[in-house]
Amino acid sequence: MTPETTRTESPAPAPAQSLSVLLSPTRRGARLARLLTVAHLADQGLPTEAAAQITAELAGNAVLHGRVPGRDFRLGLRVTGNGGDGGGVTLRIEVSDARGDRLPTAPGPPAPEDAEGGRGLLLVEALADRWGVETWPPPRKTVWAELDLRP
Template identity: 65%
Template structure:
C-alpha cells in the first residue's frame, strides 16, 4: 500500500485584539495607547499604526458618536505579514469623505493622514446602524 506522507500544514496564526471604548477624546487616546502596547507586545512596529488609530478613533469619537454607544477597535495580524486595523462606530449614516481642508483649518486632515500611512484603507457600511473604517499595513516590505 502506497501512502502519500506529507507533513501537516501549519495553521494560519492570527493575532487579534478587540476592545469597546467610549466615543470621547479619552477613548480615542486609549485606542492609540492600546494599539501601541499590543503591537509592541507582539514585536511589531507600531508608529504608523498609532497614527492611523489616532485619526480613526478621533473620527469615531467626534463624527461617529452616538450618546451611550461605544466604538470598537480591532487589530488583526495575518501570518505576520499584514496588520488590519478596524474602527467601528454607530453612525453608519455618516460616511467619511476625503477632502482638501481649508489651509487655515485646525482639523479635517485625518483621512489624508490615514491615506499617507496605510497601504490600503476603506469603509464597510453596516450592519445598520454601524460602519467600519479599516486600514491595512503590510508588515513585510
C-alpha cells in the same frame, strides 16, 4: 539499530493575532485605543508608529464624528501572516461606530468653510497601504486601514 528518519514539515502559517474591545466615545477612549494598539503590536515585535497614528486618527474620528450618546465605539486589530522567511505580516485596524449615516469622504484639500476637515484621512491615506469604509445596517459603519508590516 534502525536508522532514524526525520520528517521536515513546512511551518504552518501563524494564526491571526487579534484584539477587539469596546471603548467609550471620549478623548480618553481614543487615547486608550492608540495605547492598546501600541501594546498589542509591541508584544508581537511589530513596528508601532504608523499603526498608532492611524488608530489615533480613526478613533478620534469615531469620537468626534461618530459619537452617539450611550453607544461605544469598537477597536479591532488583526495581525495575519507569519513574517518568517521574508513573508509578510498584515495589520488590519478597524474602528466601528454608531453613526452609519455619516460616512467619511475621500481625503482632499479642506473646503474654505471647513478648514480642519479632511486632514486626518490624508494622514491615513499616506500611512496605510489600503483603507476603506464598510457600511452595515444602520446605525453602524466600520472604517478600516491595512498596513503591510515587517517584524
